[in-house]
Amino acid sequence: MLFLGEYLHALDSKQRLAIPAEMRDVMNPMIHGVAFIAVPTAAASLSLWPEKTFEQLASSLGGSLMPDENLIEFERSFFSQAARLLIDSAGRVRIPDRQLSKLGLAGNVMILGVRDHVEVCTPESWKAEQTIAAPNYAEVMRKARAALNNRGATSG
Numbered sequence: 840m841l842f843l844g845e846y847l848h849a850l851d852s853k854q855r856l857a858i859p860a861e862m863r864d865v866m867n868p869m870i871h872g873v874a875f876i877a878v879p880t881a882a883a884s885l886s887l888w889p890e891k892t893f894e895q896l897a898s899s900l901g902g903s904l905m906p907d908e909n910l911i912e913f914e915r916s917f918f919s920q921a922a923r924l925l926i927d928s929a930g931r932v933r934i935p936d937r938q939l940s941k942l943g944l945a946g947n948v949m950i951l952g953v954r955d956h957v958e959v960c961t962p963e964s965w966k967a968e969q970t971i972a973a974p975n976y977a978e979v980m981r982k983a984r985a986a987l988n989n990r991g992a993t994s995g
Contacts, residue, residue, distance in 0.1 A: 840865045842952030855931040863930050878921045884960035
């Protein structure tokens with residue numbers, strides 16, 4: 840599964856967001872589930888993870904009756920802000936009020952394909968981010984290659 844592209848969509852009056860067909864089409868309900876898990880990010884956007892992908896990533900965190908204090912703080916903050924969003928028959932999800940208000944999402948929103956998940960942000964924040972990132976694209980690519988090389992070196 841690979842989520843790609845950027846789409847300008849509007850939240851309807853019931854705070855439902857239509858997930859673009861190109862994104863829905865790459866999801867297999869047997870493999871990825873029938874819902875997204877929505878989690879606010881530090882970048883003031885909303886990440887939508889296919890529920891089974893999210894469960895796999897969450898399981899990889901492990902568990903303990905006496906976890907590290909930093910992990911406890913992260914888990915309380917992260918998982919308490921998450922919400923399960925069922926995909927309806929029209930390909931829409933209803934985003935909870937608390938997430939919309941926290942992130943300032945209303946009216947038109949940008950839906951971004953980000954490899955293994957989808958992000959939702961305001962068109963203004965996306966445009967500002969792109970304006971800043973465009974002149975530095977070569978540097979961003981260099982850093983990404985270095986990070987991937989480092990990941991490969993530490994896992995091998």
